Amino acid sequence: MDKTVLVVEDDRDILALIEWHIKAEGFRVLTETDGEKGLKAALREKPDLIVLDLMLPGMDGLAVCKKLRKTAATEQTPVLMLTAKGEEIDRIVGFELGADDYMVKPFSPRELILRIRAVLRRAEGAPESAATVIRHDELAIDTEKHCVSIRDATLELTVTEFNLLLELVRSKGRAWTRDQLLDRVWGYRFEGYHRTVDTHIRRLRQKLGPLADNIETVRGIGYRFRE
Numbered sequence: 001m002d003k004t005v006l007v008v009e010d011d012r013d014i015l016a017l018i019e020w021h022i023k024a025e026g027f028r029v030l031t032e033t034d035g036e037k038g039l040k041a042a043l044r045e046k047p048d049l050i051v052l053d054l055m056l057p058g059m060d061g062l063a064v065c066k067k068l069r070k071t072a073a074t075e076q077t078p079v080l081m082l083t084a085k086g087e088e089i090d091r092i093v094g095f096e097l098g099a100d101d102y103m104v105k106p107f108s109p110r111e112l113i114l115r116i117r118a119v120l121r122r123a124e125g126a127p128e129s130a131a132t133v134i135r136h137d138e139l140a141i142d143t144e145k146h147c148v149s150i151r152d153a154t155l156e157l158t159v160t161e162f163n164l165l166l167e168l169v170r171s172k173g174r175a176w177t178r179d180q181l182l183d184r185v186w187g188y189r190f191e192g193y194h195r196t197v198d199t200h201i202r203r204l205r206q207k208l209g210p211l212a213d214n215i216e217t218v219r220g221i222g223y224r225f226r227e
Contacts, residue, residue: 007051022116066097069098078119080119081102082107083103095196101118164201176224177221
């Protein structure tokens with residue numbers, strides 16, 4: 001079955017442009033023009049990915065994203081934020097609330113499609129034949145169930161956070177540059193997105209709690225997971 005993408009965007013011209021390009025790639029597309037209707041559509045239709053504008057009438061995109069992440073049915077649904085606000089603080093706030101990716105208008109439709117495909121690939125996770133539980137001290141990563149736990153307490157991670165942690169733990173001791181992590185985890189590399197990696201690393205450390213120090217900063221290079 002085709003993947004379903006929900007687009008929540010109040011500018012009807014931009015909405016029509018996004019819908020046309022996503023449909024042309026073979027996806028099923030649902031559209032809404034305000035935050036409350038978009039949230040209801042997400043809960044009702046359970047799309048594979050949500051393209052969510054930040055500046056929406058009524059309930060804005062940040063509030064919608066926060067609700068999605070607090071609802072069991074949508075807590076793992078990938079969210080790509082699309083907005084005219086390009087300030088760094090807006091991008092960081094979006095990631096803090098659980099967005100998986102972030103694009104600033106005006107945008108390239110081709111880049112949008114590449115981002116959508118990359119986020120969906122990350123959401124699919126490891127193939128069943130590679131399913132296993134990876135352990136490091138009290139940390140357990142179940143690639144089949146797509147969950148992470150510490151001392152049997154499950155961590156609430158986004159799809160991107162899960163894949164970033166998995167990449168680091170699988171290669172314990174190896175130092176990764178930000179560009180390498182963008183390639184491996186996000187599936188793309190664009191100028192100016194190094195802060196995306198830093199923000200997700202910071203969120204991962206917060207969620208790992210007593211194991212946060214296992215993710216080490218390698219000065220002048222990037223990050224590694226302690227052996």
